[in-house]
Amino acid sequence: MLKLYNTLTRxxxxxxxxxxxKVGLYTCGPTVYNFxxxxxxxxxxxxxxxxxxxxxxxxKVKHAMNVTDVGHLVSDADEGEDKIExxxxxxxxxxxxxxxFYTDDFLANLxxxxxxxxxxxxxxxxxxxxxxxxxxxxxxxxxxxxxDKAIYFDVSKFKNYTKLSGQKLKEKIIGARDEVVVDPExxxxxxxxxxxxLVGRFKNHAMRWKSPWGAGFPGWHIECSAISAKYLGxxxxxxxxxxxxxxxxxxNEIAQxxxxxxxxxxKFWIHGEHLLVDNQKMAKSxxxxxxxxDLEKKGFxxxxxxxxxxxxxxxxxxNFTWKSxxxxxxxxxxxxxxxxxxxxDKIKTQSAxxxxxxxxxxxxxxxxxxxxxxxxxxxxxxxxxxxxxxDNQIHPKDKKALLLxxxxxxxxxxxxxxxxxxxxxxxxxxxxxxxxxxxRTNKQFIQSDRLRKQIERxxxxxxxxxxxxxxxxx
Numbered sequence: 445m446l447k448l449y450n451t452l453t454r455x456x457x458x459x460x461x462x463x464x465x466k467v468g469l470y471t472c473g474p475t476v477y478n479f480x481x482x483x484x485x486x487x488x489x490x491x492x493x494x495x496x497x498x499x500x501x502x503x504k505v506k507h508a509m510n511v512t513d514v515g516h517l518v519s520d521a522d523e524g525e526d527k528i529e530x531x532x533x534x535x536x537x538x539x540x541x542x543x544x545f546y547t548d549d550f551l552a553n554l555x556x557x558x559x560x561x562x563x564x565x566x567x568x569x570x571x572x573x574x575x576x577x578x579x580x581x582x583x584x585x586x587x588x589x590x591x592d593k594a595i596y597f598d599v600s601k602f603k604n605y606t607k608l609s610g611q612k613l614k615e616k617i618i619g620a621r622d623e624v625v626v627d628p629e630x631x632x633x634x635x636x637x638x639x640x641x642l643v644g645r646f647k648n649h650a651m652r653w654k655s656p657w658g659a660g661f662p663g664w665h666i667e668c669s670a671i672s673a674k675y676l677g678x679x680x681x682x683x684x685x686x687x688x689x690x691x692x693x694x695x696n697e698i699a700q701x702x703x704x705x706x707x708x709x710x711k712f713w714i715h716g717e718h719l720l721v722d723n724q725k726m727a728k729s730x731x732x733x734x735x736x737x738d739l740e741k742k743g744f745x746x747x748x749x750x751x752x753x754x755x756x757x758x759x760x761x762x763n764f765t766w767k768s769x770x771x772x773x774x775x776x777x778x779x780x781x782x783x784x785x786x787x788x789d790k791i792k793t794q795s796a797x798x799x800x801x802x803x804x805x806x807x808x809x810x811x812x813x814x815x816x817x818x819x820x821x822x823x824x825x826x827x828x829x830x831x832x833x834x835d836n837q838i839h840p841k842d843k844k845a846l847l848l849x850x851x852x853x854x855x856x857x858x859x860x861x862x863x864x865x866x867x868x869x870x871x872x873x874x875x876x877x878x879x880x881x882x883x884r885t886n887k888q889f890i891q892s893d894r895l896r897k898q899i900e901r902x903x904x905x906x907x908x909x910x911x912x913x914x915x916x917x918x
Contacts, residue, residue: 446501446817448494448682449759451690451713452608456819461681462711467503468680469495470672470710471562472689475512476546477531479735481726482749482764483719485557487686489750489855490716490758490820492559494684496853497816508675509562511550513543513569514651515640516664520692522594522637523626526661529650539650543567553736556746558855564675568667572653575662575670579638579655581704588638591629595639595657600632602699608713609691636696637663665696672709673701683710687717716758723763739769747857748773754822754854776856781905781916782833783847783861801838805846808832816853825854869915873904877913880906 446459461467471491474480498505518524531542547567554561568575579595582588587601599605599613606613613634626645640646641660652659672680678701685694694713701709718725721732736746752772756762808828815824829850832843851858869877880895899906899915907914 446497447819448712448714449819450711451715454610457712459681459712461503462679465503467498467505467682468676469498469505469507469682469684470668470676470680471507471509471683472668472685472693473509473511473562473565474546474550475516475527476543476550477516477527478546479737480550480553482734482736482739483726484686485553485736485749486719486753486762487716488554488559489557489753491684492855493754493758493816493820493822493853494682494714495560496855497820500813500853501817506564506676507560507562508564508566508672510668510671511543511547511565511567512664512667513547513567514539515568515662515667520664522663525645526649526651532650543569553746556736557750558747558857560855566671566675568662568671569651571667571671571674572662574674575666576639576653576655578666578670578673578700578704582638582700585703585706587699587703589631590657591627593627593629593641593643594637594660594663596630596635597638597696597699597703598631599634599636599699602703605699606695608695608698611691636665636692638666638700639663665693666700668693668697669700669704669709672697673705678705679708680710682712682714684714685716687715690715717761720761720763722765734764742766744769744773745776748776751776751856754826754856757823758820777905779829779833779856779858780861781907783844783858784916801842804835805838805842809846809849812850812853822854825850829854869904873899873902873915876902877906877915881913884908 447456448459449456471488474484495505495507514526514528516527518527518530528539528543531537531546532539535542537545551561551565579588582597587598589596589598639655639657639660639662640649641658642649642652646660649661651661653661672678672683683694683697698709720726721734724730724732726733736749739746739749748769749772752764752769753762755772808831812825812828815821815828818824829847832838832846832850835843848858876895876899880892880899883889883892883895896906903917905916907916
């Protein structure tokens with residue numbers, strides 16, 4: 445039974461889809477004006493585990509994701525320039541070139557961290573018509589108004605505007621009043637833009653479309669409402685994203701969609717927590733703003749980052765350090781080596797009754813599913829993998845089969861691991877292994893650990909199995 449924490453109700457709830465065995469999942473995509481940082485990718489990994497868990501439970505998932513390639517200003521408060529235009533100026537390229545380049549980079553990186561591509565990847569610029577129609581509907585419902593500069597959503601006319609965040613509207617108004625006023629005709633400080641006109645600071649905006657209110661371009665929030673309705677209908681089952689979207693972006697999505705159609709946008713709202721670097725927010729000025737490319741330059745496979753992410757529950761803050769990434773690399777290497785051993789090994793298990801070991805496999809599989817079904821508890825699910833790895837009673841073929849099944853949810857790429865060919869171990873290494881085994885048998889663990897490290901420095905890994913030590917070249 446799958447349970448998920450619903451931000452809207454602030455509690456874990458049993459998941460029941462709107463349509464039997466069919467799930468509509470919407471996730472907020474990237475703003476493609478620059479490289480995504482590793483905090484962004486933490487969110488996409490948790491959303492991928494969510495999708496895989498739904499599929500493991502037998503649901504057919506239709507996953508839609510937007511790509512923000514217009515309308516996201518440098519401030520959530522409708523201030524500053526469009527991020528895509530800012531990126532174009534920075535690199536001396538057209539806005540279209542910028543959007544394509546960073547969209548392609550983003551999709552390539554999703555492959556590297558083994559995130560399944562959404563069934564629908566919808567750029568905002570390909571769905572302008574739908575956004576205009578939605579704004580027209582908001583006018584009909586008396587929730588939108590026009591000024592000389594823009595079209596706005598009137599927050600004061602929508603009840604329970606802050607129900608997702610739990611923030612009091614008065615607090616939001618006070619925060620909004622601290623913003624720079626860019627449109628004196630704006631009725632309420634917290635009202636947000638649905639459409640920008642080509643006047644003032646946006647007179648020369650490169651991306652522009654015709655509309656009933658004159659040429660212009662959409663605001664950031666309207667695209668998600670229009671795209672989710674187009675591809676998933678309303679209401680759909682799950683809307684997921686980062687915790688940073690709760691107070692503004694997702695709150696505005698709900699106002700737009702429910703205001704236009706008078707029914708809920710999504711049944712479940714699921715949010716992943718922040719990734720910190722050395723217990724601080726990532727900052728370019730401090731040199732702690734990292735991309736996947738930065739990790740790769742230091743020799744880390746992007747799947748190591750995925751393993752690191754899975755080690756912390758998605759609703760808890762994750763503190764990134766290079767030391768923690770190294771630990772994740774060591775753990776993933778150990779899992780990989782064990783999987784290679786289960787593929788190559790002809791070791792005899794201590795148990796003569798394979799049926800008994802299969803009973804323990806069933807129990808372990810149930811524990812694993814219970815873990816991921818308990819609000820995507822990936823740390824506990826990883827513990828089940830290690831429990832399986834360390835159980836020398838289980839036949840290697842059974843162990844491998846269950847590891848691959850677990851990986852259908854965790855997505856660590858075990859299905860891509862190929863067995864290492866038998867390699868001749870140099871006499872020098874064999875001698876060190878034999879000496880180390882003597883120390884280990886005599887429980888002289890300090891000497892044993894010293895020799896293990898020496899073996900590893902020479903380019904080999906050592907695994908203790910029921911049949912004795914196994915040596916592999918790194």
